[in-house]
Amino acid sequence: MSDNTEGFLSDQLSRSTPIFGLRLWIVLGISVGTAFVLVLFLIALWLMISKPNKSTCSTSKDNKSTSQISSTYPMHEIRIDKSKEPKNHKEVKSHIASNPLLELELVGKVENGALLKEDSSLVGVRKVQVEVSHLGWGHWYTLKELEEATKGFDDDRVIGEGGYGIVYLGHLKNNTKVAIKNLLNNRGQAEREFKVEVEAIGRVRHKNLVRLLGYCVEGDHRMLVYEYMDNGNLEQWLHGEVGPYSPVTWEARMNIIIGTAKGLTYLHEGLEPKVVHRDVKSSNILLDKQWTSKVSDFGLAKLLGSERSYVTTRVMGTFGYVAPEYASTGMLNEQSDVYSFGILIMEIISGRNPVDFTRPPGEVNLVDWLKTMVSNRNAEGVLDPKLRDKPSARSLKRSLLVAIKCVDPDPQKRPKMGQVIHMLEIDDFPFREGRQAEGNNSKHANDGMK
Incomplete structure (x- = not known):
């Protein structure tokens, strides 16, 4: 009987089925294997769902480090003292302003100091998102x-x-x-x-x-x-009440000129896009205790890409320092800063304002007056009367010639700031290049310094 039963079962398991003609025992094996894999998957899914706290804790540090790397809304865990809970937006902002990690119940997301939304559902430990710097620096x-x-x-x-x-x-x-x-x-x-x-x-x-x-x-x-700059700005020392003699010596003035030139050179030639300051003047030149000059106040600055030779914009700046082509057309490039720098050199040498309506008609405009003085071979006559020590003739001629070149009416004939530094620092510049006439004004000025 048993032999008959075994033979019967063997026949049944060996018979073909409608599923691709597979034998019955193969179909049963595939079904059991599939069911086993499905059970394992369901068990794994249940284990993941049943332990959320562990998962959250294990990823919180990763999230925190990721947010710090990307500088985007770093997260901080803050322990709560329920008795000190802020009552309104103003209190929340005050707490955050005094200490973003203060042990208080801080609720919500703060962006640049402004509360955006609250979430009163958080208890025990609150997570506060604070945007420390959306600019990524400072x-x-x-x-x-x-x-x-x-x-x-x-x-x-x-x-x-x-x-x-x-x-x-x-x-x-x-x-x-x-x-x-x-x-x-x-x-x-x-x-x-x-x-x-x-x-x-x-x-x-x-x-x-x-x-x-x-x-x-x-x-x-x-x-x-x-x-903070200890010595204030250059305008205060040139035009303020400093007594009969200025504490800013000729040597200090030359260092101020060269330092300012180096700062502008970096803006024009060391950055991409280049920066055109657009408001170079004595009040925007700050000084430290060693009279080191630092260019400040970039509120009017313009960024200029390397593919552009100029940008047309609304005329901004300070009367007396603005380049004539910029004032008349609004076409701005780094040569506009060069012109303003030339005016600044004249101001530092003479101690005069770029435009002074209290002076006689021929002396109101600093550029016209200085060019006239130089062409009349009276270079020493342009010196600030408050200067105790007089410069050498070579140093004075060099600085005056550079100033005149910088304010050339033709912007294409003005030197670049990098060239200005070279001209200011080489000793033989007035004698080697002073005889090369560049327009009538430059020719007269050069002749006056021979």
Whole structure:
């Protein structure tokens, strides 16, 4: 009987099936194997779903490190003291402003100091997203920090004022002195100046450019924080009350000229896109204790790509320093800065303002007066009367010739800033090149210095 049964089962298992003509025992084997794999998959899925806390904890550090690398909304875990929970947006912003990692119940996402949304469902441990720097550089200062640094933006802390902002002396908690530029509440222009200044100079590091340390963006407030310069600006020393003799010697003045030239050369030739400052003037040249000059205030700067020789824009700048072709056509390039730099050299040498309506008619315009003096072979007559020590004839002629070349009416004949540095630093420049006439004005000036 058993032999008959076994034979029967063997026949049944060996018979063909409609599934691709496979034998029955093969189909049964495939079915069992598939069922086994499916069971294993379901078990694995159940294990993953049943342990979310472990998964979250294991990935939180990875998420944190990733966010720090990408500089995008770093996450911080903050332990809660429920009794100290902020009651409104203002309190939340205040807590974050004083310390983003304070052990308080901080709720929501903060972007540039402004609360965007709340999530009251979080308890125990809250995760707060703080955008430390969407610009990717520098330090993000809170409004509270800068208010404390300036004693509430006290008038006694004002160290400079301009068309677009007020500059305050600030003392940070680590006793570092800083200059804080508070842009005026002119939303359109203030916002544009803020962005231009940050884009133009935020990442730049050069000995002769004022370093931008960081910024503050809260609500309508836009502030820029710079390194503090102990000796103020050049305009104060040239035109302020300094007594019968200026403490800025001829040697110091030449160092200021060359340092400024090096800063502008870096902007024009060392960056891509190049930066055209557009407002080179004595009040924007800051000085340290050693009279090292640093170009500042890039609020009017323009970025100019290498593929463009000029850009047409609305005429901006300071009366007396603006290049004539820029004033008449709005066509701007680095030669516009070269012209302004030539005016600056004349101002440093003579101690006169670029335009002074209090002087006799022939002396109102600094460029015309200086060219006339030089062509009349009276180069020493242009010297600042407050200079105690007189320069050598060679040094004076060299600096005057460079200034005259920089203000050539034809922008194509003006030297580049890199060439200006070379001309200022070589001793034989006036005698080797001074005889090469470049237009009538340059020829007269050169003849006057022979």
